[in-house]
Amino acid sequence: MSIHCRASHHKCDEQQPRCGRCQRLSLECEPSDFIVQSTWCSATLATTPVDHGGPTSTWDVFDNTVVISPKQPEASPVPPALDAEKVSLIQSYQTGIAEWMDLFDDESSFRRAVVKRAVESPLLMNAICALIARQVGIADREEVWRATAARYYGESLQQLIAALELPTSYPEDNLAATMLLSSYELLALPGLDHQRHVSGALTLIRSHACKATSTGIMGAAFWIYARQDVAIALVHECPTRLPPEEWGVSWTEHETKEGRLGNKMVWLLAKTIAHTFRKGCVLSARSLADNRACLECELDAWFESLPSAFHGMPYERPSPEAFPLLWFAVPSTAAAMYIIMIRRSDLSNSVQHS
16 A cells, blocks of 8 residues: 555555556655554445444455554464354365365465464454355355354454454464455355455555465465456456566476466466456557467476376266366366466467457
8 A cells, every 4th residue: 555545545556566546646656564544434334244333344444454564473362262163164164165275285274274273363263164154055054154154254354453453463364364254255245346355365465575485374375365366357357456477486397296386377377367458558469479479388388397197087988079078186287277278268369359
């Protein structure tokens, strides 16, 4: 957030290297070191999911609260109380949606490390319970689970506000909880502006200098954000909110880990999206063709480096009009091959856009 936007209480669009307001007013765009709290608007209070008033989404939280620069935590928060409902929801989370969140994470951070932290963090506990209760409600007895999910969601939003205002909070907990809550919002409110749901995570990623090479929960949360950012960009046919050149990637030659190879494919897809749906940049036909050729070379190099597990094994003879049926021993390899099909399609579409 620009220091000028913060001082004048304007919403900052966080464009780089200068935000839209600073460009329009010809101001020097200086980033703010922290975010200060402001008053919740009346519309927010009127539609809050918690009885005593508060935000209605992570976008409201980050639009009205700014992240304090973190310091070393002095002590852990009071551990959350466990009951049969929470234990059941956490177990469902670990065997369900957490596997998707850890799709390209060889360490399974959201299934393991985040759950370990949730035992000590009420914020993470409520965020996990909100997400899985919402997902369970979509599949079964929605009228029963909707209220349960909303209760956990409302409590976690209030706890997120308190954590953002506390300089000794755990930044990895805040980012992980924000990713869980934004995933909840994508399930619960699919018709609203998708980009609002990931704006809070982007604020934290930039505030804490979180990169693709970050480790532990921070690194895992970054890649979940990246996948959501890419998916939303494809839906809206626009560039990703975090440009791929800002991801801070670092790749190992002759990589064999499925997760890192899958993440590289996500990054290559983000670069293709930037090429296909670029805005405010007019390039010559020659430059466009050169960029497209470079992207195709990168894609070919990635594909040729893949171990055999990525190619799948045919297990049934297809009909003449059908694609062959393939089985993948590692689910992440199947997802990576699906992404490569999307990327090749986008490269073809980029010619039409050009």
